[in-house]
Amino acid sequence: MKIIGSLTSPYVRKVRIVFSEKKVDVDLELENVWAADTKIAISNPLGKVPCLILEDGEAIYDSRVIAEYADALSPVSKLIPADSRERASVKTWEALVDGIMDAGILARLERTWRPAELQSSAWVDRQMGKIQNSLRQMSEVLGENAWCHGNQITLADIATGCALGWLLLRFPDVKWQVQYPNLDRLYQKLLQRPSFAETEPPAA
Structure with missing residues (x-):
């Protein structure tokens, strides 16, 4: 898996921290969505980061969806209550x-x-x-x-x-x-x- 994002986006940081707390490895691919040559729309038509690319190539966005998906990947450090x-x-x-x-x-x-x-x-x-x-x-x-x-x-x-x-x-x-x-x-x-x-x- 990889996260497409930037180092300064707080939304990208949020999902990176979730993956870290869950002890799930994920790569970071840097992308400047404001640059003229940005390719983010190929993965997310909204042109926003973060965007999570799964092993099979499916894209998941935005940060709230990614965080919830990541929390379900591992029983370590449950971040969203079940109740x-x-x-x-x-x-x-x-x-x-x-x-x-x-x-x-x-x-x-x-x-x-x-x-x-x-x-x-x-x-x-x-x-x-x-x-x-x-x-x-x-x-x-x-x-x-x-x-x-x-x-x-x-x-x-x-x-x-x-x-x-x-x-x-x-x-x-x-x-x-x-x-x-x-x-x-x-x-x-x-x-x-x-x-x-x-x-x-x-x-x-």
Whole structure:
């Protein structure tokens, strides 16, 4: 199997960490989806990463689908609970955290792709508001708990760590570490895991 992706995408990092935690080997094929000569559409018509290519050539996307597929490949370190209510809680947390990254990417594209005179500050503010609201919700739900859900690492923690790391990379002006020290405690704990250390994105 191989993952088509980039080193800075938080979605790619999420699935790479899941495979690492599951002790399942998978190759990484680097692809810049923004380059004119990108070939990602051959595997994913949406032109997005990550995309998982199975042994028989079938392609699986997006990150939520890949993470769920990977979790079923090995009994090691179950990351998505079997119980339907707990499963929904973990997947809802993942959706919230993915929403942070979705909003961040939209804000970043507005700032970096559109000419300055055409940029909409209202649009950027709306996306940044989504990020702040989500961070506040995450902090309130986490409270003083050691993990996002239950008493061990789950997909919720992995997704959270990837989003927080990406915010540090792309939006250092969002001072979430100061605002929400409980999120920072979780983040620092996740950084001690080999799966996170080995997938830390290069500096911008």
